[in-house]
Amino acid sequence: MKEEQERARRPGGRSARVRAAVHQAVMSLVAERGYGAFTIGEVAARAGVADTSIYRRWGNLEALTADVAMAWLTAESPIPDTGSLRDDLRSYATQVAGDIVGPEGLAILRLAVSLSASGEEGEQARADFLLERQRQLDAMLDRARDRGEPAPHSMDVVDHILAPMYVRVLFGLTDLGADYVDGLVDHLLAGLPREP
Amino acid sequence: MKEEQERARRPGGRSARVRAAVHQAVMSLVAERGYGAFTIGEVAARAGVADTSIYRRWGNLEALTADVAMAWLTAESPIPDTGSLRDDLRSYATQVAGDIVGPEGLAILRLAVSLSASGEEGEQARADFLLERQRQLDAMLDRARDRGEPAPHSMDVVDHILAPMYVRVLFGLTDLGADYVDGLVDHLLAGLPREP
Incomplete structure (x- = not known):
């Protein structure tokens, strides 16, 4: 609100x-x-x-639906602050998984990916959504760096945590269990350089 | 043909x-x-x-559009056989990137993700698409294993190579350059155990 x-x-x-x-x-x-x-x-x-x-x-309707989709996608899944990047990412990914497997989440996700078909407002809203997600993630990642933890780029989180879950849900694989979600986080963090 | x-x-x-x-x-x-x-x-x-x-x-129209989308998505991007898994994956990922950044590719990708909104045929076609992609990928991955190379599961290729590219294109980030695509492959392979 x-x-x-x-x-x-x-x-x-x-x-x-x-x-x-x-x-x-x-x-x-x-x-x-x-x-x-x-x-x-x-x-x-x-x-x-x-x-x-x-x-x-x-x-117009495109700008309105864009506004609704983006508000939903960015208002849900608040950014956690547990004191550990791995736990932050697990908590965040678990929240996102829960949000998108429901019927409302799937409808909104479909709406979001279909936006650019309907003109500039849609394209702008879609770009704004990614920027907003990045801004939220950067807050989490910056805190990790401040604690001396190695942290990926926010687009790596989009590519390797959000994208796999989005694509699985969009293609009908809605079983995003805890092992799977934690595995995405571990896979992302395993690719980082060791502690500085 | x-x-x-x-x-x-x-x-x-x-x-x-x-x-x-x-x-x-x-x-x-x-x-x-x-x-x-x-x-x-x-x-x-x-x-x-x-x-x-x-x-x-x-x-009905849903079954027809599903058939068209799936035929396009699985007919494009043939599976390469270079003798090295890293080169196979880079070649495959580069082809997929080229296919999906064009207007026809984006339209088809949107069509594919919207299919399940329109009933069982759509859901079935969407599931068939993932299965067909997995079947194609498994041929490549099995060849690598036969050569003694460590190879990921085909769903790991979907999660960490296809999904990031699909989501970037669906959200309007169509700059899938060679460095980015190769980076996805390297990131996936870096997470595997060393040569057996």
Whole structure:
């Protein structure tokens, strides 16, 4: 909720409530019908707002669905701080695995990868998502470096922890068990130079 | 062409020509409009066949698009045999990178990940795709083991070579340069036990 308010153009009050209602309407339509299979009019009706409020704020359906997908993907899976990079990564990866194997997570993940098909807003939102994930990860990785632990680049975390889980879920392999998830972390850390 | 004939229900002749024309029509519609944004009637018109021929053979649009996506993804990127696993993997990864960064490749990749949204045929096709990729990879990996080289599991190749490239392309990072691709291979092989 705090993040939603910060992201709204006019923080707090009616603007934040409209945003929350519209996001919720998009989420439920995505879960029911799949991404893209609904109109702005249907979102507005479900959210109890005027079509024009949505057009004024988001411009079009692509920009709106992009905003919803990115808010979900970056609001979920908060960054842990356990004091050890291996434990941070295991905890983070376990959270992400849990988020994406559910039906809502899969719908959002599909929505995210389909965004760029629908113009510049989609491409921008998709790029913003990766940047936001990197920013979150860099906070974790910087803390590890400050403690003197060797740490990978944040894109290595994307490539070798997030990407395998995303692709498995997108291709229908939804059994992301603890051994598998921990194995991804161990594999990534095994490729790093020893302690400095 | 040879593979298409083998896959057709009645090999060669009219059946194979229909399949090729229908596949080509779907590919061009996917590239023009994005996956799912067309009907069986439009595919039939473009391929110059009757709607009923498509319904009889594929049943529905989901099964048809699944067939097209899987045929493209598994026909491209043939498996190399250089005599060294590292070179085989680099060659394979370089081919896959080249295939998926183009507009047709991206459209097909999006199509593949969206398939399961549309029922059982989609899920089955998606599972078949992963199985076919694994089967192709296992041939390469088995040759390496026969030569006495340590080799990863085929799902490790999916997780640490295919998945990072797929996710980068799906999220709009299409700069899969040689250093990056070779780095994925080296990272995967570095995690293996030394020569037996």
